[in-house]
Every structure is written in C-alpha cells, then in structure tokens.
Amino acid sequence: xxxxxxxxxxxxxxxxxxxxxxxxxxxxxxxxxxxxxxxxxxxxxxxxxxxxxxxxxxxxxxxxxxxxxxxxxxxxxxxxxxxxxxxxxxxxxxxxxxxxx
Numbered sequence: 829x830x831x832x833x834x835x836x837x838x839x840x841x842x843x844x845x846x847x848x849x850x851x852x853x854x855x856x857x858x859x860x861x862x863x864x865x866x867x868x869x870x871x872x873x874x875x876x877x878x879x880x881x882x883x884x885x886x887x888x889x890x891x892x893x894x895x896x897x898x899x900x901x902x903x904x905x906x907x908x909x910x911x912x913x914x915x916x917x918x919x920x921x922x923x924x925x926x927x928x929x
Contacts, residue, residue, distance in 0.1 A: 834922070835887045855886060869891045
C-alpha cells in the first residue's frame with residue numbers, strides 16, 4: 829500500500845474566495861474522489877486550525893493500493909479537476925509518498 833501525503837499553502841484570496849472558503853472547496857473536492865478512482869483506498873483531508881510560520885493550510889492523507897494506482901490516480905480526470913482548482917488557489921505544495929509494508 830502507498831501512503832500519499834500532500835500539504836498546500838493557499839493564497840489569502842484567490843478565485844473569488846478567501847483562504848478559509850478555498851480550504852473548504854479543496855477539502856470537498858478531494859473528499860469527492862473517494863470511491864470514484866480505482867485503487868484509491870482512503871482519503872482524509874484536514875484543514876489547519878492554528879496559524880504559524882511553518883503551518884500549511886490543507887493536508888491530504890490518502891492510501892492507494894500500489895504504485896500503479898498512484899500513477900492512475902494522478903492522471904485520472906477527476907483528480908485533474910482538483911488539480912485545476914488547486915492551481916488557482918495554492919501558493920505552495922509539498923508531497924511525500926512511501927510504501928507501507
């Protein structure tokens with residue numbers, strides 16, 4: 829199984845919404861992927877509640893069946909739609925992927 833963790837810092841205002849509203853939009857879009865992409869086993873999305881210089885605004889913690897499922901997830905049209913939203917509202921992104929034995 830592959831654990832896929834992504835964190836985003838969002839712009840204070842983007843795409844006609846403030847950061848809090850965009851965080852909710854991103855969370856809903858990511859959670860909407862659950863059960864719709866083959867090999868995507870679990871989706872958990874959190875919105876940061878504490879401010880700080882090192883804080884990110886939104887985090888995705890997802891489990892995928894294997895590396896091929898992660899590749900398929902990244903190319904899937906529904907996921908590409910989420911990426912389109914994120915490209916409008918994010919200013920920074922970090923990711924870590926690892927295999928859970």
